[in-house]
Amino acid sequence: MASRIDHLAATISANTNAITTYLDQNNLPHPSFDADGPITLNLSSQVERARSAAINALQELLDLLQGPIACMIPNYNGTSLQVISRHDIASKVPMEGAISFAELAQATDLHVNDLRRILRYAMCYHRLFKEPEEGFVAHSAGSKKLATDKIVRAGLGQSFDEFYGSFARTADALDTFKDGEPNHTGFALAHNTDKTMFDYLRTHPLKADQFSKAMRFYSAGVPGYSESLLVEGYDWESLGAVTVVDVGGADGYVSRALSKAHPKLNMVVEDLPDIVDAADRVGSTDRIRYQAYDFFSTQPIAGADIYLFRWVFHDWPDHYVIQILRAQVPALHQGSRIVVNESLSVPPRSLPLTLRRDICFIDLLMLTTNNSRLRTMAEWQDLFTAADSRFGTVRRISGEGAALAILEVAWEGE
Structure with a gap:
């Protein structure tokens, strides 16, 4: 055997x-x-x-x-990536050919000995850069992508500017705070703030812009998180010419993908005023419009057919999710649907190992940044019922290879 x-x-x-x-x-x-x-x-x-x-x-x-x-053994050390991101080292290496460690150290204002070990670590652990001959640095496929793609740079920067130090303070937050509020986190301690992560980002516009771009990096970086799985995994075509409200839709990249694939859909992208004002609307059409909206307030777009929440609810503790759902109720008509695109908390061994690891990582990241979490199907049903008993049964639609489940809940009230 x-x-x-x-x-x-x-x-x-x-x-x-x-x-x-x-x-x-x-x-x-x-x-x-x-x-x-x-x-x-x-x-x-x-x-x-x-x-x-x-x-x-x-x-x-x-x-x-x-x-x-x-x-x-926790053998992952993020120091190398953090330095590469902070000093924008990839952009200082020529696209073709090589540069000496000494020249690159001068360009990055780092000591040559420190730079050499940082980059050699990145070569070994992250497959970033190459040393074609001793003492010289050239690009690998990954480092060239980092040098040329602002979305990739934002994703890497976000990981270290906002999350890296927060992980180290999460145990302290658990010992210090016992109320589960989204501003009592490892993130808050690491950034010396009493604000939630999102309120903190709004007071730091450059960080907020980086965060928005980083969300696109995470979607594109792992196939299971691609917005294409939402575009293809839900029966949008059967809806006809309906209005879809993309709540918390950032710069509208998901709405643009939906509109391109399903031309009958009329999209409304909602997010906070500063995010909507700064949105990159390249590729938008007359079937995509933008609306400033705080999702804790009453939903201003009444009578839409679909209210889409992609990667929104995992950022909030349960009592805040209930507030958000209740804020949508006045806008709903019988047959309106809430569509949620989120990772589910699942039992051990129910998914392949790599996908389980991704889900566990996100779940712990949510604890670190927002005191929030991923949820089981039963917990989703409990949340919708607690928000309003007129919400129907939560239905799960899972596309093959998708890390994010599609959940659909119909409004059964008048």
Whole structure:
């Protein structure tokens, strides 16, 4: 009988063979960290499933071969990425060719010895940059993307400017505060503020802009979080020419994707005034309009067919979610639907390992930043019922490969 590690090795082999065959048949580049290597593999949905299966098997095989003690060691050190982000090192490395550590140190105002070990760590752990010959730095595919893509830079900056220090203060927050309020967090302690994260960001416009761009980075960076899964995973076409209100929709990137794929939809993007005013509206059409709105106040767009909340409720503790839902009630008509696009809290072993790890990471991140959490289906039903008994049953729609479930709740009142 084959051992578990033999089974995992066979799974990896079979699925990587499927990927290789697909890439060869479609004349697509193979994975590489070279500067001209592909950032994404452009796989079909079937081959994407093979990639996911290989990754999950690799994760488990690595854990088994390392053993329980090694799995306990927190060997991830974010210092290298933090320095690379703060000093914008990627943009200082030439797009072609190489630069010496000494020249790069001068350009970044870092000591050459510190720069060398920081970048060598990034090369080993993060596959950022390369050392084509001793003493010289050149781009890898990842570092070139970091140098040229403002969304990627924002995502990396957000991780360290706002979250990195907050993780270190979460245990202190749990010991200090016992009320579960969104301003009593590791984030608040790390930033020496009594504000919630969102109120803090609103008083720091550059940080708020970075946060907005970072949300797009997280959506694009992991296939399971792509807005395309919402665009394709819900039966928008059957709705016809209806109005969809994208509540907390930031700069409208999800609404633009929906409008492009489903031309009959009329989109309204709602967010706070400063976010709406600063929204990047490139690609908007006459079927997308913007509305300033604080979702704790009464919903101003009455009679819409769909009120969409994508990645909104996970940012708030339960009693705030209930307030937000109650604020929508005066605008609803019989048959109006609340559509929620969020990660679900799920039992152990009910999902592949890599997806479970992503979900657990987000759940703990929500504790760190907002004192909020991910929720089970039963907990979602409890929240809607607590908000108003006229909300119907929460229905789950899950697209294949999606890390975010689509939940639909109809309004059954008058």
